[in-house]
Amino acid sequence: MIYIACGAIMVVVGLLWCISPSKSPNPLYGYSSYLARVNDTSYHFAQVKARMYFILFGVIQFLLGVGIHFLKWDRYFILWLLTFYLFIIFPIIATEKSLKKFLLNRGELPHDYVDPDQVKHEQVKGFRGHK
Numbered sequence: 624m625i626y627i628a629c630g631a632i633m634v635v636v637g638l639l640w641c642i643s644p645s646k647s648p649n650p651l652y653g654y655s656s657y658l659a660r661v662n663d664t665s666y667h668f669a670q671v672k673a674r675m676y677f678i679l680f681g682v683i684q685f686l687l688g689v690g691i692h693f694l695k696w697d698r699y700f701i702l703w704l705l706t707f708y709l710f711i712i713f714p715i716i717a718t719e720k721s722l723k724k725f726l727l728n729r730g731e732l733p734h735d736y737v738d739p740d741q742v743k744h745e746q747v748k749g750f751r752g753h754k
Contacts, residue, residue: 626688
């Protein structure tokens with residue numbers, strides 16, 4: 624049931640963003656991230672991609688929930704509770720990857736952008752990072 628409820632909410636959010644898209648960057652409504660706020664074009668591109676991915680992954684999650692219910696796998700609730708959040712993360716990841724590719728193709732990727740996959744963790748000693 625958690626997959627059905629969460630999937631339905633994601634579809635509603637995606638449809639709401641289709642009906643009434645955010646016109647300007649707003650932390651309370653619409654999709655907002657560092658890359659989305661680079662310029663107006665990237666913000667509008669992010670809105671289109673985010674609503675598309677929210678609807679897509681919401682429908683997938685909803686159908687998965689219906690399948691789980693009809694197969695009588697509801698008793699494995701703890702498994703569904705531990706995995707449903709992945710479908711909330713997937714549209715964000717997909718939107719960010721699309722947005723990065725969009726900005727790279729236009730040559731507008733910010734110079735201070737750090738790709739999360741390229742972050743290297745090093746041990747540092749002291750407060751100032753001296754080794």
